[in-house]
Amino acid sequence: MIPDFEVTILGNTSSIPVHGRHHTAQVVRFGQDFLLLDCGEAMQLQARAYKIKVSKINSIFISHLHGDHYYGLIGLLSSYSLGKRTTPLTIFGPRGLDEIITTNFRYSNTKLPFPLNFVETYDDGLNLLLDTTRYQVYSFPLIHRLPTTGFLIKEKHGLRNLIKEKLQENKLPLAAIQSLRKGEDYKDENGKVYRVKQYTHPLPPLRTYAYCSDTIYNPGLKQYIENADLLYHESTFMEDNAERAATTYHCTARQAAEIAKISNVKKLLLGHFSSRYVNLEPLLGEARTVFEDSILSEEGQTYAL
Structure with missing residues (x-):
């Protein structure tokens, strides 16, 4: 039986939560496993609104230490504590995140009732973070204003079905x-x-999800995300703000589409939208001039691979 492999968007805005959009957070479900990619503010409220059981999350991946990507984490861990969670939790993130967490809990006198493990990520190439019987999670470097990684979730073959x-x-x-x-x-x-x-029956094609949170336009990403079934790539600005995108180490929708095209991915999911855009359709139109299989990420929507 092929396990479900899907992504639910909880937040898709950039620095300021406006226009009904929230800071970056998304849940990836592979079979019975739930993974959280970034944890912006309002993650818990969004999860409740869209009926995501946060208690099932056992692995959290933080791309970098800009607040819109992790400020919801302390609140989530505190809720786990109040809920008497006992299941172990592992957080994968950049250097300094463990210090932020432990400092906060030291001064708030919070004692977690569950084992919390921290695995430091590095932006020096493709690194295996998590290896299970059915999938692997890798980090890979993004180019941003501070150390940042993307995440690659790759399916592994399970047992073959006999004829x-x-x-x-x-x-x-x-x-x-x-x-x-x-x-x-x-x-x-x-x-x-x-x-x-x-x-035995032939094995089905393996599926891959690539997550690129914040990054400047970087064709070098192709070596990490090539042939992915679904690519989430930041598209903070449109081309008329390409100079600002470069200055702030972000991308335009067109640039995200160019990355998708040269990487031969099957579908592009646009996200991390600037607060200046109320209507996102122009960003989608811009991306589709380069890569037709582009779609806007929508909060509360689940995308199957």
């Missing part, structure tokens, strides 16, 4: 079945070989 008709025709030993489901041919004591391609 029932083949099993009915041939009685396979248990060891052969176990081997074949792992994708390995099996040879019995008599020298008979049971081949994976004969007894």
